[in-house]
Amino acid sequence: MNRFSRLRALLLVGALSGMSPVTADTLREAFVKAYRTSPTLTAAQAAQRAADEGVPIARAAGLPSVGVNAGYVENAFGTTNTLASPQRQTTGQATVTVPVYTGGLVRSTVRAAETRVTEGQFGLRGTESTLFTAVVAAYMDAIRDDAIVGLNQQNVHVLDVNLQATRDRFQVGDLTRTDVAQSDARLSLSRAQLQSAQANLISSRENYIRVIGTPPGVLEQPPALPHLPDTPDAAVEVALKNNPTLLAYQKEREATNYDVAAARARRLPQLNAVLGGNYYNYLGSLGAGTGVRVGQDALSGTVGATVNLPIFSGGAISATIRRAQAQRNAAIEQALDAERSVIATTRAAYAVWRSSEQVIQSSQQAVNANKLSLEGVRAENSVGSRTILDILNAEQELLNSQVTLVTAQRDAYVAGFALLAAMGQAQANTLGLDGGALYDPIAHYATVRHRVFGVGDDATYPVGTSTAATPAQNAELSRPLDPSLDTPVDTSQHLTTGEHAPSR
Structure with missing residues (x-):
């Protein structure tokens, strides 16, 4: 099973595992919603359909053209009808022009247009990839910020309980006013952090709506990503072959070669065969009143050829050639710049993914250690060997490690998917999206190419x-806090109160 199939299977498993009586959104469903309703993608699809029409437009210059002219003239001045001046006449003319030789101009413009159609198809794949990467980021941002709000709410609750306990112990003389002030200050700070976290959650949910089109429900954890490359060099090797944006720039570079050939062809002669037909009718007014009977209408046909040989164009043709050559040079450099960008993006995504994976391991260890530390500090405080400030610091360190953990989990998944996107493995056809047939730009091009x-x-x-x-979104939690991040509030009876408090 290749990496495409593994990613598709993992997304399907994730969707099935997320089914429950409570409405839940899966990453796969988010992909489908964004694919069906994103104005960014539908605009790119419409732009590609416009690019498809460039081929029949270019081909039309090499096909016969037919034109018809008709007219009616009536003398407005003078009253004498003569053979030289009929009172009225009607004329008609039909012309058929058949290009015989264009110096390669049509052939080159058609090939340039065909190449740009392929370029647009790669560009459309790149738009899909960018959209799905944004979907993953929005999805994971909402999950992360939901968890951070939960952690901060829990921290506020813990500190509020701590403050009440501190005040109680102060009342019986077990603690000092300084302990109460420290607990109060830390609670106020945690409430401010909660407000900031709630604002970030609302922002993430609004961004989710912008990218995916609907408000987030209960977001299920995404499926694991398929096995990613073992080294950044292996990732870059795949990206240079499959990255759709890079392939689009390379096709534009190829198209400019045909543009140069088309510009040069304008210096060559062009030969057209011309067939014509003429008809006129004086409507009985020719020679009226002269007593001379003359023919009132006639039909004639012509056959000929025209040759257009540019001799002097004021420098327009030469300037056109130079411009095409400069545009070719620009396309070459832009393709090289795109290659640099793909290499840098791939390596950066790989580095963030690997480092985030390591941060996850370290943060998980830190969370476990800080939980034990908090329990120990609380226990030591109960026998007088630790201060309230020690408890507050331990609680803050636990919160920080929990926030670092959920942030690293988000960063690792987003970076891993971005790495897949850079390697050209995050388009609609590789993700196996359901919900209807996928948009097929090749099928549309086939219908209009010869139309x-x-x-x-x-x-x-x-x-x-x-x-x-x-x-408008709010900051209400959509799901319970992950049990691995939950920190129970210590409500046990303190051992040192009142007259049994140790001397300080």
Whole structure:
């Protein structure tokens, strides 16, 4: 099973495992919603359909053209009808022009247009990849910030209980006013941190709506990513072959070669065969009143050829060639710059992913150690060997390690998916999305490539949806706190109160 199939299977398993009586959103469902309703993607699809029309437009220059002219003229001045001045006449002319030789201009413009269609198809894949990466980031941001709000709410509750206990112990003389002030200050700070965390959660949920189109429900944990490359060099090797954005730039570079050839062809002669037909009718007014019977209408046909040989164009043709060459040089450099960007992005994503994985391990150990430390500090405080400040610091260190853990989990998943995207493995056809047929730009191109008649399009294409009707988000928690992050509040009876307090 290749990496594409593994990622598709993992997303399917994640969707199935997320099914429960309570409505829950899975990452796979988020992908489908964004794919069906994102204005960014539907705009890119429409732009690609416009690019497809460049091929029939270019081909039209090499096909016969037919034109018809008709007119009616009536003398407004003078009253004498003569053979030289009929009172009225109507004319008609039809011309058929057949390109015979264009110096390669049509061939080059058609190939340039075809290449740009392929470029657009790669670009559309790149847009999908960018969208899905944004979906993963928005999805994981909402999960992370939901967890951070839960941790901060829990911390506020713990510190509030601590403050009440500190005040009680102060009343019986077990603690000092300084202990109460320290507990009060730390509680106020935790409430401020909670407000900031809630604002971040609301922001993440609003961004989720922007990217995916609907408010987040209860977000299930995403499925594990498939095995990623063992080294950054292996990742870069795949990315240089499959990254859709890089492939699009390379196709643009190829298209500019045809642009140069087309510009040079404008210096060559062009030969057209011309077929013509002429008809006129004087509507009985020719020679009227002269007593001379003359023919009132006639039909004639012509056959000929035209040759257009540019001799002097004021420098326009030469400037066109130079411009095409400069644009080719620019495309070459842009492709090279895209290659650099892909290499840097791939290596950076790999580094963030690996480092985040290590941070997860370290943070998990820190959370476990800080839980034990907090329990120990509380116990030692109960026998007078630790201060209230020691407890407050231990609780803050535990919170910090828990926040670091959920942040690293988010960073690792987002970076891992970004690495897949950089390697060209995060498009709709590789994720195995359900919910209907995928948009096929190749099929649309096949229908319009040789089309010469008709201006309508009977096909129905996806359109983006508005989010104006979605409600403003709040910071209410969507799910219970992960048990591994939960820290029970210490409500045990202190051993040292009143006259039994140790001397300080």
